[in-house]
Amino acid sequence: MKKLKVSIIGATGYTGKELVKILMNHPKVELVYLTSSTYTGENIAEIFPEFRNKLDQALINLDLEVVSRDSDLVFTALPHTVSMEVVSELFKKGVKVVDLSADYRLKDSAVYKEWYKKEHNQISKELLNNAVYGLPEIYSDKIKVTSLVANPGCYPTSIILGIAPLLKYHLVKPEGIVIDSKSGTTGAGRKLSLGLHFSECNENFKAYKVIKHNHIPEIEQELSAIYFSESECRQERTEIKVCFTPHLLPINRGILSTCYLTLKESKEEGEILEVYQKFYQNTPFVRIFEPPDLPEIKFVSGTNYCDIGFSLDKRVNKIKVISVIDNLLKGAAGQAVQNMNIMSSFPETCGLKF
Amino acid sequence: MKKLKVSIIGATGYTGKELVKILMNHPKVELVYLTSSTYTGENIAEIFPEFRNKLDQALINLDLEVVSRDSDLVFTALPHTVSMEVVSELFKKGVKVVDLSADYRLKDSAVYKEWYKKEHNQISKELLNNAVYGLPEIYSDKIKVTSLVANPGCYPTSIILGIAPLLKYHLVKPEGIVIDSKSGTTGAGRKLSLGLHFSECNENFKAYKVIKHNHIPEIEQELSAIYFSESECRQERTEIKVCFTPHLLPINRGILSTCYLTLKESKEEGEILEVYQKFYQNTPFVRIFEPPDLPEIKFVSGTNYCDIGFSLDKRVNKIKVISVIDNLLKGAAGQAVQNMNIMSSFPETCGLKF
Amino acid sequence: MKKLKVSIIGATGYTGKELVKILMNHPKVELVYLTSSTYTGENIAEIFPEFRNKLDQALINLDLEVVSRDSDLVFTALPHTVSMEVVSELFKKGVKVVDLSADYRLKDSAVYKEWYKKEHNQISKELLNNAVYGLPEIYSDKIKVTSLVANPGCYPTSIILGIAPLLKYHLVKPEGIVIDSKSGTTGAGRKLSLGLHFSECNENFKAYKVIKHNHIPEIEQELSAIYFSESECRQERTEIKVCFTPHLLPINRGILSTCYLTLKESKEEGEILEVYQKFYQNTPFVRIFEPPDLPEIKFVSGTNYCDIGFSLDKRVNKIKVISVIDNLLKGAAGQAVQNMNIMSSFPETCGLKF
């Protein structure tokens, strides 16, 4: 069988490295190019000795002509605002793209500008209409037929999957949603900063970007789309607003989001469980926990699963949802490959059973 | 000057050990007895080699006659429900007591029974009227003149101090309060359990006791007392209900509580900052952070401080308060000594400047 | 193709769990029985939620009749001294066995008795002659044809692989070997003990079993067999004696052994590198690092590799060898499966490429 020719642009960040790890063992993929501006010319096994004896491949500088000529599909693992034009170039050349940046996630370029302080150029702005938000559990039909997937952020993945069923079936009020998320340090990337220095981060815990984390518009866009019917939604985009606080955990991998929502009317655990199980019945990477069991980060660490549990706090008429993912897998590279699988008509779990 | 004769009942748990550490260096205290049922007869420096060359004292079995005869003040660091009778015995014998269990924290013995599954006997029930909730920043006047202090729980300390000013001045609604707390592992004590085994706990993060953590009634009692005037309060005890979730951090020490409250009316950061600064102006162990600065666990680790910061989330009309303490110090042993200082007319910070 | 029917006795310790993880994805294996005395009757996915949606299998009580009847090969992951008779029973019934305990590692039952304080019965003692020490990089020929593999200990694996080439070619003196090893906590197993309690182990580091770690005779037996020709060896068993100190690292997985040996005569790095490369030329799981590069634990964490590097300290005429493995994989379950592969004529790396 002919394999899918795949390249990775930005292969030496934590997400890029994780993509390499998955794709080098993917039975239906041939890794063509790995690009890195920092380590051009070096072998990936020199940068990451983990790859010794496993992968012997030089890191090249990005040449869009060459990459697009020789690749069927490209993963772009570049910083926000940098990815925008690389993606539009690749798209123009007819290559399928899974973009791991935020640049094509928001439907409304004005919202993007507000949160990311950069404007889409005309081509990118038009491309927004082609981009599909790559959350396979919700948009697999659209992912199947698109050439451009905007791979979701790590926090949004854990949160949207965690509470989508409650919003879809209007079991909870769309107001007053509080989300308290905690992420491991790889979520902050490989770039050096004092706050991520071992001696500073170890034995510590803190909230950060307490008001303006740029995953907020993405969360709100998607929750609104789930809650409101399409017609409602078109008129007034992000009616749902969330109160979101990210925190930094002194562990390498994993996100746990604790979501607090208000029930519209009293429900029993069994009813809610059923809603969740039905919503996710055909999704291989979501596991629902039956109360009182709740997921922990270690259950999903190193996997592409999103584990979800909940608890009814009847005293205050709230439902608490706990959702965990591995931020580098279901929160980034794993989900990106899941999207590739769907775009390429491979089995959804192909290469992702670790 | 004659020193205060102090004994510790239950000296070999994490809290008891921390009390020993503080009191052995306290300039106005003479350590009389350290009791331990597990390690009776051994020297504390054998159990905790940290004490070698510093403290040479045998652990004795608890003898209430002897302890009360030779002590001016006793710290009881026993498990909940076990402490109850030891405290009432000591009180009867005229010794001052700082009780670190929950047994005398709740004014209403029916509430205690509901959450702790044990009933106060007649003597203990009456003693509830004498017990003062030992949060010095709020009750120092009462602490000064009592013989029995019920030392607050670790989560309640971080939460009540964190949001008391907002409730006192009715800046926020008393409904819909959400509190998401994260604690280091010493908070769970020294008793072995699989969930606290290093290999299980390390690189992990989880919520626990998601609905029924028994610190809830204590939090609600105190928040209600702060919010409602005394007359209101008497009639209907715990009008304020909180939605509280504790989580287990893979670090040794520290609690960070993220509190979400709804503003009654729009406020500027400066106004709120002023309220906090005024509320805590004469308290040596609370430090208020000016936005956008926020406290982190490491700022208070190994100290008796409670650091508090906040952030206005105007998009959703919420205020987020971040409050951090060292769970073994301000959350337990440090606060207990702070209470002892006040009860004994010592300077409030005496022996607590580490 | 007919799959190999495999059972695991003792499936719920850390090693047993790791075996399950590997074998459930092994393309040539059918998992038949998982036994557990602690969790009989429960589903493995209840004990380890990581297995949800992946493996749905009940844990049974050990019934040697049933297990041997329905299995081609059995892994015994039982405590030392407990494994002995289970293995001999299985062997008698004609089942192939990979024993992860120490009970069949030492050729000399008197040495076993000295270090493990238990005597082999007559049958077990005879079985010692059939047992092959399961270090595939050295004994693959014997492993191919045996029915009983004694899977090496974790420390011995890292140490023997690390220095075998130096001893084999007599580049170093057989006296004065010093080995300083450091292991993650999973090496100590899942059984609760205060020293492995998170709050005790975290932010700590210590040596343990400083004189009498029972991996010593195994290390000495194998190093002697490598150094001395077979005839020499038969006469006087463990001529090589090592000075070995294990330490406990506050991480979950991994062993790093620092081995100090004295060069017989001055050598250049290039010569020594060549010796290593030649010695390990056909072994898929050993990676040699060229000086001055040295392996780190994270390079092998989650893999079946043993990474080896060295450094010449000419000032003192010593060679330092650094050898790292994942204690649960190359140090236990991974190597056990590698042995199974060889015993079954499967490709050596089958199911082990993670």
Add this chain to the structure above:
Amino acid sequence: MKKLKVSIIGATGYTGKELVKILMNHPKVELVYLTSSTYTGENIAEIFPEFRNKLDQALINLDLEVVSRDSDLVFTALPHTVSMEVVSELFKKGVKVVDLSADYRLKDSAVYKEWYKKEHNQISKELLNNAVYGLPEIYSDKIKVTSLVANPGCYPTSIILGIAPLLKYHLVKPEGIVIDSKSGTTGAGRKLSLGLHFSECNENFKAYKVIKHNHIPEIEQELSAIYFSESECRQERTEIKVCFTPHLLPINRGILSTCYLTLKESKEEGEILEVYQKFYQNTPFVRIFEPPDLPEIKFVSGTNYCDIGFSLDKRVNKIKVISVIDNLLKGAAGQAVQNMNIMSSFPETCGLKF
């Protein structure tokens, strides 16, 4: 009583910060100036929020005139090679100095040049004769009367204290000494590097600077001085050579050194214990553990102690010594203050009982 006026040059590295912490609570010290080239003009409580409400002091740029005019004693916590001239300037101006760099530790400027790649200028070279190696347990007599203390390195402190008695009384051979040390990350300082990034360092362990760590000449100079009588020593300086390997532990603080030495003749534990106890009988900061007890890093973390234990490995005629310190305290700032105490005729433990 008039307090000693003290300044710290380089107050915002980990060592400088630790000096500030100790000295701000030291009863006989008045902190005059804190200098920082990176944070000139800022308040130390802005850089380290731990200091809020405790210390309100601006960081100034270094002005040698002003600092020397207003200070009785100065701590220099500058990088190696940078400290050299600052120290000689201060010395010239008649200020006492405790230098925490390596620049005045080595008696022989040629050895310094070999390991630090910089030459002393004439003044500094002469100053070497005035400098006293600041290990109070060994050189307190000289420290008392000097104006310049070269504060020992962290590894050397743990190692020299660990094995000095064995060498002093010639219980061990001076050849073949192997030292395997493990240090927490603060030992590597506050400067950013990928190897100290949390995600890289956490759950990892590695050796580093395996051959040429520049603490080696310091260790060898001091061990030789202890082993050989003064006359022997003068002729041939560093006869003792050690095989030393440092490793990086994923913890914040602490060093554990495992030292392997060969006994000259067989000894019993009791004899050796006596030698240690006698050697350290009047030293307040060394604690000797009786076999089989051994020290762990957590016993000394946050203290100025050096804990030492040993174990006889009679099978191989070796003695293993385990020595632990807190690298920032006994390994740097704590020892520096201990030296200041001795230089100033304060009690040796003044301000160091934490």
